[in-house]
Amino acid sequence: AQSVTQLGSHVSVSEGALVLLRCNYSSSVPPYLFWYVQYPNQGLQLLLKYTTGATLVKGINGFEAEFKKSETSFHLTKPSAHMSDAAEYFCAGGSARQLTFGSGTQLTVLP
Amino acid sequence: DAGVIQSPRHEVTEMGQEVTLRCKPISGHNSLFWYRQTMMRGLELLIYFNNNVPIDDSGMPEDRFSAKMPNASFSTLKIQPSEPRDSAVYFCASSLASGGRLSYEQYFGPGTRLTVT
Numbered sequence: 138a139q140s141v142t143q144l145g146s147h148v149s150v151s152e153g154a155l156v157l158l159r160c161n162y163s164s165s166v167p168p169y170l171f172w173y174v175q176y177p178n179q180g181l182q183l184l185l186k187y188t189t190g191a192t193l194v195k196g197i198n199g200f201e202a203e204f205k206k207s208e209t210s211f212h213l214t215k216p217s218a219h220m221s222d223a224a225e226y227f228c229a230g231g232s233a234r235q236l237t238f239g240s241g242t243q244l245t246v247l248p
Numbered sequence: 249d250a251g252v253i254q255s256p257r258h259e260v261t262e263m264g265q266e267v268t269l270r271c272k273p274i275s276g277h278n279s280l281f282w283y284r285q286t287m288m289r290g291l292e293l294l295i296y297f298n299n300n301v302p303i304d305d306s307g308m309p310e311d312r313f314s315a316k317m318p319n320a321s322f323s324t325l326k327i328q329p330s331e332p333r334d335s336a337v338y339f340c341a342s343s344l345a346s347g348g349r350l351s352y353e354q355y356f357g358p359g360t361r362l363t364v365t
Contacts, residue, residue, distance in 0.1 A: 171353070173356075178358070178359075179358055179359075180252070180339055180341070180356030180357050180358050180359055181291075181339070181341075181354075181356040182356070183353050183354070183355075186353060227291065236293065238290065238291040238293075239290075240290045241290060241291070
């Protein structure tokens with residue numbers, strides 16, 4: 138069964154610093170992987186997705202993620218954090234018939 | 249496009265009462281999903297529909313929960329009778345998915361915050 142693990146329920150970075158949110162998945166077949174962002178009192182919004190092809194995926198708001206099959210990872214990065222990036226981030230993964238969300242990582246950006 | 253529309257945004261009810269949550273998916277989307285989000289359990293997929301037909305309801309917690317999709321533009325999630333442990337934020341999402349696959353981008357509504365006292 139597909140499972141998605143997000144390491145660190147809370148991450149704090151300074152404004153302008155690198156953002157790194159970790160996600161690992163388990164799967165016996167090539168997965169579909171997503172990163173979603175949730176702002177307070179709102180629904181989830183897709184940041185980026187990996188299905189096939191290029192392993193480095195660029196998304197909205199300057200975020201990107203790299204699919205590393207050997208490490209079963211799909212970590213989310215952004216070179217320079219902005220105050221507006223403060224939100225909860227969810228990694229999700231699965232196959233055509235199963236989709237699992239990670240437990241979420243709350244990102245705090247310090248001035 | 250107006251996005252996924254959910255109503256009500258907030259619902260407070262007493263234990264034992266019936267609760268009905270409503271969702272209007274994005275026009276043209278053929279898959280609809282109901283999720284529940286709590287601090288303890290995170291985001292859980294309850295049920296999803298493809299072309300108005302329920303595909304997988306294995307996430308529905310118990311018989312008190314039921315969902316319908318009478319047409320492509322409307323779905324309901326009903327809880328009867330409601331219990332305090334049902335308190336959560338319920339999200340509806342839709343996607344344009346080939347064959348009902350889950351590998352496509354989902355668009356989420358703003359959610360309904362349900363409080364059962």
